[in-house]
Amino acid sequence: MTTILPLLVVAVALVDADGRVLLQQRPPGKAMAGLWEFPGGKVESGETPEAALIRELEEELGIRTHASCLAPASFASEALGDRHLLLLLYVCRKWQGLPEARHATALQWVRPNQMYALDMPPADLPLIGLLDALI
Ligand SMILES: Nc1nc2c([nH]c(=O)n2[C@H]2C[C@H](O)[C@@H](COP(=O)(O)OP(=O)(O)OP(=O)(O)O)O2)c(=O)[nH]1
Numbered sequence: 001m002t003t004i005l006p007l008l009v010v011a012v013a014l015v016d017a018d019g020r021v022l023l024q025q026r027p028p029g030k031a032m033a034g035l036w037e038f039p040g041g042k043v044e045s046g047e048t049p050e051a052a053l054i055r056e057l058e059e060e061l062g063i064r065t066h067a068s069c070l071a072p073a074s075f076a077s078e079a080l081g082d083r084h085l086l087l088l089l090y091v092c093r094k095w096q097g098l099p100e101a102r103h104a105t106a107l108q109w110v111r112p113n114q115m116y117a118l119d120m121p122p123a124d125l126p127l128i129g130l131l132d133a134l135i
Pocket residue numbers: 009010011031032036037038039040041042056080085087121122123124
């Protein structure tokens with residue numbers, strides 16, 4: 001029997017006052033380089049999902065938020081090489097600081113229905129319609 005190791009990732013749709021969502025472009029050298037993704041990353045051993053997301057937002061974008069501002073929205077489940085990705089997606093409308101691309105190649109604010117035209121990781125595609133209905 002093949003053992004499939006789950007990979008737990010947290011990600012967030014940061015929503016601004018105009019109903020736009022922040023996407024970041026994965027940098028060269030990383031898997032899926034060039035694709036547009038929600039900010040976030042892997043949950044490390046010993047971390048809660050919310051603590052991991054708060055850490056990633058500080059590291060990747062230089063913004064601060066609180067667990068009470070992270071609303072669970074949906075999840076994605078997708079084969080990823082020899083792993084199986086479980087991506088927990090949150091929605092956040094309240095944070096401190098101006099997002100800056102500290103790891104990403106670029107950032108852009110887009111409405112959910114504009115995401116269909118962007119190259120995004122396969123796991124993210126089912127999340128677009130959901131965000132379109134939610135935001
Ligand atoms: N952050 C993020 N990751 C995503 C999305 N969609 C998707 O398939 N992924 C995948 C890509 C990666 O395989 C994994 C996240 O891992 P990562 O390597 O980018 O995370 P990390 O920031 O912890 O990076 P590192 O420390 O390993 O460099 O989840 C998404 O929308 N946002």
